[in-house]
Amino acid sequence: MLAPNEDSLTPTETVALVLNLVFAGHATTVNLIANGVAALLTHPDQLALLRDDPTLAPDAADELMRWCGPTPRALPRYATEDLDLGECPIRQGEAVLPVLAAADRDPRAHPDPDRLDITRARTRPGSPHVGFGHGAHRCVGDRLALQEAQIAWTALWDRFPEPTLAIAPQELVREAHPNSWKLTALPVHLHP
Template identity: 45%
Template sequence: MTEVFDAERDWPRIVPGPLGTPPPEWDRRREHGPLAPAAMPSGDRVPLAVRYEDVRALLASPACSRNLRLPGLPRFVTGIGIDDDPDSLVNQDPPEHTRFRRILQGTFTPRAVEPWRERVAKIADDLLDGLDPEFDLVEAYAVQLPGLVICALLGVPIEMYGQFRTWTDMFLSTSNLNEQDRHRGYTEFMAYAAELVAEHRAAPGKDLIDHLIAARDEGDRLTEGELVNTVFSLITAGHETTTSMIARGAFRLLVHPAQWADLVADPSLAQTAVEEILRYDGPPASAFMRRVTRDTDFPSAPLPAGTVVMPDLNAANHDPAAFPDPASFDLRRFADHPPHPHVAFGYGNHRCLAAALARIELTEAFRALALHRPTLHLAVPPEDIPWTDGLTYRPRALPVTTT
């Protein structure tokens, strides 16, 4: 018999387990209500997909649209949000989306981004070399590394990074700010992205923004709005999403000291460790909502045309049907004969375009941590670590020591 769900138990009240572990609610939903409604931060209720097969099917289905700008549709947050921008790659459907990705894809292939690895590694090494034996790993490393990297890659003055953080915190908040503050953070950030594009047009260089300006496919280029939005998205994702993954990944390793010791003994494990960190701890709680454009059968149930549904990437990554013993953190899970691929970067035609770059940054972050701070451990009990709220969930601070 299908269990009845109510708003008091629905997301965002689907809270993580102890120490940021998976919410027990996911297991109950998989068994009793794999597409049961959940409350979004806006208060609107939409079906929440928690099974791996449903999430992949939703993300791959041509019947699922990212155009949520029609009047009367459920909202993820109140006021302005990412869903409202028609120039954003994440909001476009084919054929516009196909054209957009085709123009950009050459800039973000594994081969194209591999030359940046050495630069990222040096930034990580230099940061760790300059730290005291005791430090806050979030503020001194998880925040600083993505900031230095994204500023270096985009050719942005490092002095602007503090402002990026302010704007991003305003825009990604779901509970700390009102709609006007969220709108201001978004519009000010977008205006600065437009200034960056204009500056690089006037004085071209060899930074990532210059590559984006020059990117074309058969003579087709990005529109100005698409270009500005891409720069905005790269800064936002390159800052908070990466910070969150470094902070959560470091915490997860340090509360599993035997696995941390394995990484220290063999830093080349960083690459497979990153895949398990992505599966276990990231990314933000869900993908973007989808609108079903025609009656469609999904693995768990049919959804009628007009339904707006939320695929939960993290829930899918903890589905025992796809990942044996999913609650176990195992940095060798993806080493030899990996299970199903995780969906931390999404799936289908909206899969994260910059996934190869994110993997380089995370791999070098944990490799450097193992090499430079092999005796690292938490300076406080793990239960005392404070966590953030909002669209990204991570340790707010992570006091660590090497003594």
């Protein structure tokens, strides 16, 4: 993207891209990592699968992004033409607010959607999540975020093989923010 060519980024576009990657990508990845740790600690069967088969890490990262991703909704999109979405008419220029978390829990796309299953991609291929958006609006840092999450989780389990939540799962507190699903804290015991 930075290499000289006909469509090179302007200095303003370059700065905007770097800021977007650093700030948008950092906070959401931190929240994905924390959400994933909480999910795995409250689903010991899934954590055991991951510990027993580290090759499941990429599948686990995708499933955790679907199941407890940090971004519950996308930014507004605006209809370029009149259309009907189900029985709801949407007129040209009207805003539509995609709720990614709802799409990722749609049973038509994800059988048994409320169940965390880190083997989902292997056992039910063809139902990708939209936690990173889709098409032209897909996050440009998606692969980096998933890689960072896999490395963080693997390093945590390698260094501290038996962490546990220090509070009951229902006591975990999430910040009240419409564009972010994140924990205010993740108290854990690193040793039994």
